[in-house]
Amino acid sequence: MQTTRRILIAAILAILAVVLTPLAAFAEDESIKGRLEKIDGEEREPVGGVTITVELDGEEIGTAESNDNGEWEIPVPGAGTYLVRLEVDTLPDGVALTDPEKFELPDVSVRNNQNKTTRFNLGPGLTSGVSTYERVGSLFVIGLKFGAIIALSSIGLSLIFGVTGLVNFAHGDLVTLGAVIAFWFNAAGGGPRWHILLAAVPAVLLVAGFGGLQERNLWRPLRNRGTGLVAMIVVSIGLSFVIRYAILVVFSGLPRPFRDYAIQDDIQILGITTVPKNLAIIGFTAVVLALIGLFLTRTKLGTAMRAVADNSDLAESSGIDVQRVILVTWIVGAGLAGLGGVMFGISEQVQWDMGFKLLLLIFSAVILGGLGTAYGAMLGGFIVGVAVELSTLVIPVEFKTAVALAILIAMLLVRPQGLLGVRERIG
Amino acid sequence: MNSDAHPLARIAPEPGVSKPDPILVLDSVLRAFGGLRAVDVNHLEIQRGTITSLIGPNGAGKTTLFNVLTGFDRPEAGKWELNGGPLVGIPSFRVARKGMVRTFQLTKSLARLTVLENVLVAAKDQVGETFFGALFGRWRHIEEANEERAMRELKRFGLEHMVDEYAGSLSGGQRKLLEMARALMVEPEVVMLDEPMAGVNPALTQSLLSHIMALRDDGKTVVFIEHDMDVVQEISDWVVVMSQGAVIAEGPPAHIASNPEVIDAYLGRDHGEVP
Amino acid sequence: MDLVKILIDAGRTAVGVPAAAYALSSIGLNLQFGYTGLLNFGHVASMLVGAYGMAITVDSGGPLWLGVIVGIVAALILGLILGVPTLRLRADYLAIVTIAAGEILRLTVRSSWAAPLTKGIFGIQQFADPFFDVNPIPVGLYGIGRFRFDERTMWVLLLGWGLVALATLFMWKLTRSPWGRAIRAIRDDEDAALSLGKNVFGYKLQSLMVGGAIGALAGMFLAIDQQNVNPDAYIPLLTFYAFTIVILGGPGTLFGPIIGSIIFWFLFEFLDGFMTAAVLEGWFGDVLDSTDIGPIRFALFGIGLMWLMIYRPQGLFGRREEMLIGEQ
The missing domain is CATH 1.10.3470 (ABC transporter involved in vitamin B12 uptake, BtuC)
Incomplete structure (x- = not known):
């Protein structure tokens, strides 16, 4: 039973992958991605227009801007440990990191063929981020x-x-x-x-x-x-x-x-x-x-x-x-x-x-x-x-x-x- | 009034003079409202067992002094003693329990209590007046004794026929009498009367005066504020004159009436209230 | 319009749970306002701490009887905390502080900060099962025609009116004593009471605390009946129900709160039934609809409170001489 279900799911995923590949430009090979959301109590709101940069050993690998759903993805050359940075000054008004220190994630390790998901915690601007x-x-x-x-x-x-x-x-x-x-x-x-x-x-x-x-x-x-x-x-x-x-x-x-x-x-x-x-x-x-x-x-x-x-x-x-x-x-x-x-x-x-x-x-x-x-x-x-x-x-x-x-x-x-x-x- | 044998007969009539047996002694009492020194009394002694009247023009600080002495107001500075015990900072209800009871210029009758209740409420040491005493204490026999005494006081002031009336239904003069009866129920040593004659019709004035003199005869000390010089002359043993917060003269009534400073203090004011 | 039905429904409310609860609550307020002259506009706060003290105790695993004690103690402490800073000041300051404190307490109980204990806006439910488990009244309906209560309501009513009777007995003992005379003296003239050696502050504090404890009992009783405490039930309006009842029945009278509560709830319920029927029959055309009945009832309640205070401050059946309330 278990195995049949797994195979079925894998098949569906495979078909989906084939169909969706042209749409999701970065869905092949390795990448780092994430979704920016402002969380204010019960409310969640995607945050768009924020610049994210990926670096490897001090060199910029790529940069991206989050879309209206708050999603972003940056392709990386291969497996390895990268630094991911959120450019704080691109955050819209009223949105800030809940922990202002954590605008850089220094040790994001990506495996072969992995689309690594990373996360920045965002909240209302008044609690932090703003001076x-x-x-x-x-x-x-x-x-x-x-x-x-x-x-x-x-x-x-x-x-x-x-x-x-x-x-x-x-x-x-x-x-x-x-x-x-x-x-x-x-x-x-x-x-x-x-x-x-x-x-x-x-x-x-x-x-x-x-x-x-x-x-x-x-x-x-x-x-x-x-x-x-x-x-x-x-x-x-x-x-x-x-x-x-x-x-x-x-x-x-x-x-x-x-x-x-x-x-x-x-x-x-x-x-x-x-x-x-x-x-x-x-x-x-x-x-x-x-x-x-x-x-x-x-x-x-x-x-x-x-x-x-x-x-x-x-x-x-x-x-x-x-x-x-x-x-x-x-x-x-x-x-x-x-x-x-x-x-x-x-x-x-x-x-x-x-x-x-x-x-x-x-x-x-x-x-x-x-x-x-x-x-x-x-x-x-x-x-x-x-x-x-x-x-x-x-x-x-x-x-x-x-x-x-x-x-x-x-x-x-x-x-x-x-x-x-x-x-x-x-x- | 004053026979030569009177204890105050040989006292020099000057402000702040010491007396042979003072019950109330004041020192450097200052009460100011903003910049105005409403009371600024250097030294004053009240002789035990006498009637001392406090006179002075409007705004001289007489009532304020009463308020300060009885704990209804707090002065900026000064100390005063009753029977040698300090009264500074003592709340008004404790001053009353210590034996100094006051009345008010505008009578404060307890309108929705009966006349008898008005007097009974003033009795001291009633265990039924505490919360748990009321619920579990044996207060009825104390109450009976108090009632007897209250009836005596009411009879003395001619109010015995209206014991069950609400105090609120009494006439102004009757309220004054009730207030005095009530004050006596506290068994005070010193009775402070703030204009007991104000607003009372002339017929009642004489009876009030005889009540006040009777108090002295009972051994109590009476201090009273009065405007009417005739009244003051008639019953006081000693007169203290205040002006602009300070004691400007004191002495026997006859002496005060002829004191030029006193006449000045009265005539110098623009209130036109010549006593 | 079925006037008989409306009258019977109003009558049922007038002897029912709300009437008993507010008779009890008003007995507490009568001690404070009617006898001592304290303008406590935050009486609802003592109902709140009583109900919550009980509900939280049971909710954290304690027995119901302990909850009742906690509720009473909480109300006594509340009276102490409110009274100490305000009772030396004029009547209006007490009114301001108490109405504010009641609101703050409600907001606090409601907050997510206090939610671990109070369950925030959801409130606490089902804490009074031990009380209903021991209901000795056989299953059935008691009464005549529409005027009937089931065994659960009968059991609650027995508790409610029993508490009212006990509280009245307690008040009888208290107010007929010299203590009661002293607080009435304070109500009539504070300075006079002070000049006669009465510790006015101490009496007021006692009155505020004891009245609050009786209010807490009322709060607990209502909570037991509803098996529910919820912060948004404890609005300032409840305090003014009690005020209206006290004035209606005659402030400073022993049976005033009971009579007042019965009349109040009869009128209140009658008004509701009458207006609902009138709207249904189209008396008001398009001007008013059924959602307006609630607000109109409260507006009329306001008019009633004003009218009473102006024309009958001694209560509907009070004596003329007692009219002197609060007047110089």
Whole structure:
């Protein structure tokens, strides 16, 4: 039985060999071959366009480039021990040797009539191959972008806490709302299909308006009733469910990108690889944050806002219309959260619970910087964004958000008032 | 008020003067908010068994000093002692257990506890207050004794007819009384009252004053913050004046009323609150 | 629309496994929130550590009873770790840290890093066989008409409502004691409690830990019923089910969590049945389809939570005077 099968298989192989010989140019005599695959977790992807060189005693025997299936083959003159080298600089972006030392295989022995298979282990570029500077640099840029989104989304939460004492657990859902409204104006079937930068305008305005409505019709009446802090927080949780699941009904659970800037080619700046939209988000946010800074320090309304956040009784007695200041804070804060949502959507995709997922990072940022301070939220946002991204250098990506919590708890232990907050006065 | 036999009668009326039998002694206590020195007291002694009132304009640091002394706030520097035992760094609840109990300017009644519960909760050494004591301990007989004592305190403050009411349903003045009854249940040596007369109608003021004097007669030491100079004149044995965090004068009430520095401190402020 | 059928199904849920599980879970939260005033938004985390503590112990070859002890101890430790950094701070900080910790815990259990122990996203199954092996209830259906349970469900319900009864007895002993009075004092005014010599931090920590242990029991009970633990079941929503139940039944009342849980699950299930029937009969035309029912139910749940907190913070049957919750 066994022998018959072997003979049969050999026969089939022989026929195949005859038929395929004209196609496989190097299938005769001796050769060294291989297949380049990038292995990233469960995913395997052939890597083409990479140059491989074979040497014998320091002399180049042949060279080849891997095809689209990642395959390459180099004929060699006969049996012997060869050196096989992968030309690292021909690796495409995002692909690198899992062990950067092993770009040369010095002792590849080939027997007579053997098509020797060799193997180079390739993985995602960030884990190795790329220089530390590039890895840290590109993560830093991603971190700054993420930080910009967190900062934008945090300011409102922090300022609203400052003027009313409320920690708004529905704040993350304002972020989602901004992204979803922008999506409607930008990409929805029945929408006007505006460019995303244009679509951002009604998104921010509508979320700002929604913030104002919330304050007028929900939070102000509750404050006037003398509702306590704890009760208000629970109400905000209820509200977050209402907004989030209403969005789920309307938007559905499918994550979708905006029509613009969804996919961009990498660019190189100062040796760092990134996509242009990251830089645009960072730059644009920097301008917005600077404007907020000017608003808070140079305008009457802004200084009033800070005064109320500092001491609302004192502000009231010095003639500031506290209720109006709170209303403006809600409008501005919600608008900024909506803007953060648009940025988040450009950076990634629009999803019904994106804001709620961001909420934890927003909290970390706000507590790190100092609850109640606008600048603290900005600073905290950037620190958290960068720390979370850079952490992936040393710990598994799954624990990215855990880093934010670690920052939060460490801060509560060491300096609960945050980096820019002041120690609270009791009594 | 002050007979010649009074122990403080021969004490020189100057800031930081030492007293024959001090129960509370402060040294170089500093509490600053940013650049503002809210409390900056060099040396101060409180005589045992007297009523000492703490006066001064708004923002003089009186309440902050109370907070620091009772462990509700932490100063930047300084030390203070109760009965010779240091209190620096002792958490507020331990300060209370050591015999110094305070009340608050805005009354803090335990709204959803009954009046009786409000007083009972203040009792010390109840084994049923520990977790395992509550489950397995024999706390009922202690509770009965405490109830008897609580009823005595409530009767003293005229609240015995409302023992089963929620404290939240009491009037402002009744809450002040309840707060004092509660503080006494801790069996303190020193009672620190932060503006006990604030927001109380004039009819009740007299009764509150007599309660405070009764405390002294029981041998307790009373320190209280007050704005009303008439009240201060009427019941205090000694007056300490604070301004901008520091003690600027102390002495018997009659002496303080005529002290030009004190008058300056009050009139020099723009709050317009002339005592 | 078969309204009777919908009502009966809702009624069955209201005395069934979810009602028992959340009554138990809410008893734990009631100790923390209702009696002590702690805003624990990460209650689901104690359910998680309870269930996983038990499942992992059994999965690594330990007996079920040991798993239960491990689960409880794990919840006590969790309370300690969460409480120490946060309980000295204001209520909102505790809320933030606990909701975050719950999510982090879920992500950790889910991660490939922890998978050797937790089996990652697949979870652990079939760990409660010893419990079902000793089911003394004869095979059969118990109840009237549609309102029936099989012997397996009856056995689970016996455990569930038995635990609820025990926990209630425990709470009765605890909250009627001076210890219970002290934590209520802390809930009403922390500074006042401090000024009267109460170790506020110690009480809060005890309350957080003990409430967490009761939550862990609830988590274990649910896991036993399902013979399954899976990280994605332990989402923050579960915490807010418990919050709604506590407020519905009246925070700081002995039987509140039980009454709250029964009402909550009745309404929740009724809403589901009613809306499903309504969609099937085309009441909403093309505006809504059956996949929208879940989200709408949660949105209504949010509205319900807001309404309760604003208009009936003392619970559906609470007294007016108790309205003063959290108000100055």
